[in-house]
Amino acid sequence: MSSIIHTLQNTVARAVEKLYGEATEPSKVQVNNTPPDFTGDYSVVVFPFVKIAKKAPDATAVEIGEYLKKNVAEVKSFNVVKGFLNLEISDAYWQQFLQSVAADSGFGRQPRNGRKVMVEFSSPNTNKPLHLGHIRNILLGWSCSRILEAIGYEVVKTQIINDRGVAICKSMLSWQKWGAGKTPENTGIKPDHFVGDWYVLFEQKTKAEYEEWQQTEEAKRIFETKKKPNQGEKEFFKEYKNKWFNDHSTLGAEVREMLLKWEAHAPDTLALWKKMNGWVYEGFEQTYNDLGVSFDKLYYESDTYLLGKDIVEEGLSKGVFFKKDDGSVWVDLTDAGHDQKLVLRSDGTSVYITQDLGTAQMRHRELGCERYVYVVADEQNYHFQVLFEILKRLGEPYAEGLHHLSYGLVELPTGRMKTREGTVVDADDLIAEVIRLANEQASERGEIEGVSPAERQENLRRVGMGALKFFIVKVHPHKKMIFNPEESVDLQGQTGPYIQYSYVRINGLMQRVEKEKVDLSKAGAYGDIQPQEKELLVALHDYPNVVLKAAEGYDPSLVANFCYDLAKKYHRFWHDLSIFNADTVEAKAFRLTLSRSVGQVLKSGMGLLGVEMPERM
RNA sequence: GGUCCCGUAGCUCAACGGAUAGAGCAACUGCCUUCUAAGCAGUAGGUUACAGGUUCGAGCCCUGUCGGGAUCACCA
Structure with missing residues (x-):
């Protein structure tokens, strides 16, 4: 079924054209969620049409509102407050929406689009173990891969392993x-x-x-x-x-x-x-x-570090590069706001960027992707600007599809991690610690009946890792983040386990549905949708759009915040309304169906972040 | 010095240019005889670094200033 948002956008555009005789782009019509204090599900921003209408905002809103009510079956009613057109959507629409989500295990995912994208992440040196900085990189790369997959791309996950050089020789x-x-x-x-x-x-x-x-x-x-x-x-x-x-x-x-x-x-x-x-x-x-996490294709620097010499020749013959008297080769990017950049030393050996140019070309020959995403810390922003600019000038066919997913440093509350001062947080230590703490806190809460020790351990592993991953991935990539080890293992509040817990609650319900063979077919006959139910439906409705935006912006934090918001609404719903003990069979069936859909979307969304859901906790 | 990123509650983070800037943590107050309280509700906490500008409307866009960070190698 097509989203009500699109229907509203299209109809508003038509209304504007019909009423005021000027064409508008439907995608430019702003349809927002109505804030809680007002009546309605969605609000149309009519200010942009006021000029065209030559009428006051309220009058314009009323006219458009009337048009919508007449022409869109799903619009039950409207009201106008200070130039905002608030629309109430019919319960029938929400019923139909819920049924469609319940029937679609892939809700939020787009069909395969036949396109291919490479995501490079992690890319460690081989002289020492992984640390907290790598974890942010890896989680970003992984969740970006999953998100791109969700919107239809075939994703090739790679890393370039820096396996040569002075560092490994020291070891x-x-x-x-x-x-x-x-x-x-x-x-x-x-x-x-x-x-x-x-x-x-x-x-x-x-x-x-x-x-x-x-x-x-x-x-x-x-x-x-x-x-x-x-x-x-x-x-x-x-x-x-x-x-x-x-x-x-x-x-x-x-x-x-x-x-x-x-x-x-x-x-x-x-x-x-x-x-x-x-x-x-x-x-x-x-x-x-x-x-x-895992990778589809590994590259080793020992295989790639000599690449790029031929691209220098190519650049020279195309006139993109030029040679100085001493034989060194340069590219002049001053017209793009950058400096001149060396691409080959006077002794004929290559520099870092030469290698990257060669690797880009080689990988494109091998993988043939449309887009290439590099997950690398923001200290290399300049490097990637220059790299991409050069590839563009060389006329590489994939140049427009290059993207540097840049992320900020991870700092401790005490400041930057310093190798010399021994403040680097080791990845393995951190992983062990979050799982240990999940165990400790679970013990304080006591045993759950009917869970084997092995299951219990697996669930707690998921809780610990969920806390760690969510803590990191909820922050917008561009921002440097302060990693407070104590807060990262919090299991309450805005955390991974908070979201997992709402899933576990739902899971408990579903097991009872299974056991008691509850009939959910009457859900559609439920007539009186409550605010706590409505806000869940509206949130679910937004999920596909959130995934899309996350993919466009290479921003997993959008998905993380969406999941938290949905879980929060579910907890409220759980608290305020009886589900299994609802007054009517219709209400019970509806709420259980709604719960199941929420659980499914939470699992899907958290899955995009690499967080697994425990069955019990 | 040039370029780029960041600046929102005490702390960690949210907010497609839209309504009264939201959560969590920390503090205080309530709610378990009922589907798991890792939960819910409430109180308190803000000149969105500052100054201008753009417009119906700016935390968000533009200009400048101030703070923090990164980067500007014939290093990787």
Whole structure:
């Protein structure tokens, strides 16, 4: 059935044309939910037509209202307040709507549109385990994928694994030097953490070496000759660290040597690299599993980091790029408000963006998508502006379909997470903690009858993860978010478990319906729809539109807030009205059907966010 | 300095350019003999950073100012 909103928009447009002789675009007609304090279900904003009508707002509203009442069967009545045209929709429409939702398990989803979109997210480095920042990235990528799927796209979920470079070499070298035969197996440490620990040790050893070096005559001489005026020793050496690591450090030299050996495909280095990355993937796999996410296609930086050289040639021949005297290749984006950007070094080697250009082209050849979404933190906004602009100028066919889903940093109440200060929140620790807290709080509430320990554990896992995921995904991506660990595991108020609880209530009802074989066929004969019922119907009615908007804006928080709002309305409904013990069989059937539809939409909506519903809690 | 993002209740967040800016947390008050109280209802809390402008109407759009962040490498 087609939405009443469209009917109203079309009819208002026709009314305006007929009454005032000017054509209006139906999609421009604003139809809003009527605020609670007024009578009506939907309100038409008539101000835009006042000029055309050459009449006062109220008079215009009345005229349009009368036209609607006469021409739209579903419009039961209307009233006009301060130029707002409030419409009451007939119960028959809502009845029919409810039946259609109850009969459609895919309500809110669009049919396949035959189009394909790639979503890239997570994209970790392989030298350390995943942390809270990755979790936001992963949840955004995952829910965006689900939402795009829901509006009809075929979605290819990918990640590019940054499996090469200095960082992983540090872990490799560290384990090689000091590992003494230790493995994840014989230490019992989760393999990605195991590798990360060696990285940390390497950084510690480097720091020690640096501090020792600072006492040497050479260091003192460098300080005296290179320091800025009034610069203290401490400050100077802080700034000098990178330079020192490249020019003086023995550990630095060893890492560079290892990187060179890797690039030369030295067999022992490659074997070590594969072994350690293998451990990391094993660990990641478990974390992804815990988060309930998966990928369709993996890319490895070790395969892609040399790509993009041919695109430089192409850009030069197309005149998009130009060569400087020293042989370096650039693109001039000053007319687009950006700077000149290097795309190939003077020694002919590529830079970061070269690789991304090549990867974009390669992936398009492989996947042939219409759109490509990159989920990457907002510190790379400029990079993606430049990347997309270049691809556009190169005339890539998918250039218009590129999108950077940029998201803000996750901060703790105490400020930014700092590796050096050990304030980075580890993903696995966090997951374990939320599940532990769900268990703890459930124990305080006591046992639920008839639930096996295994079921109980699974339900509590869903509750804990629901709390964590909802807490993160309810915030608009662009905003940096403050992650308060204590609040993230709250199970009351505006939280995942609050929504899950409304689902569990419904689930309990449905089990009774099943057991008692309740006849729901009389639902349609229920005549007197209550406000608590109406607000649920109106909310359900909006669901498909919310999913659509979330997809258009790459914004899962819209779905999260919708689910919360729906759950809130359901709790109110539950509290105010008797469902199973309703006065009449019609009311009982109607309310149960309504409950079932709400449960179905809650499960669907939360599913788009990657949150699973417990059966009992 | 240039560019971009953010600024809403004490705190965390909402609000297709629409009516009296809403929730949750924290505080206080009620509601379990009835379908699960992880719930419901109430009290209190606001010059939407500031100043102009656009219009029937601005938290939202424009200009400027102030605060916070990011970014502007022959790093990734």
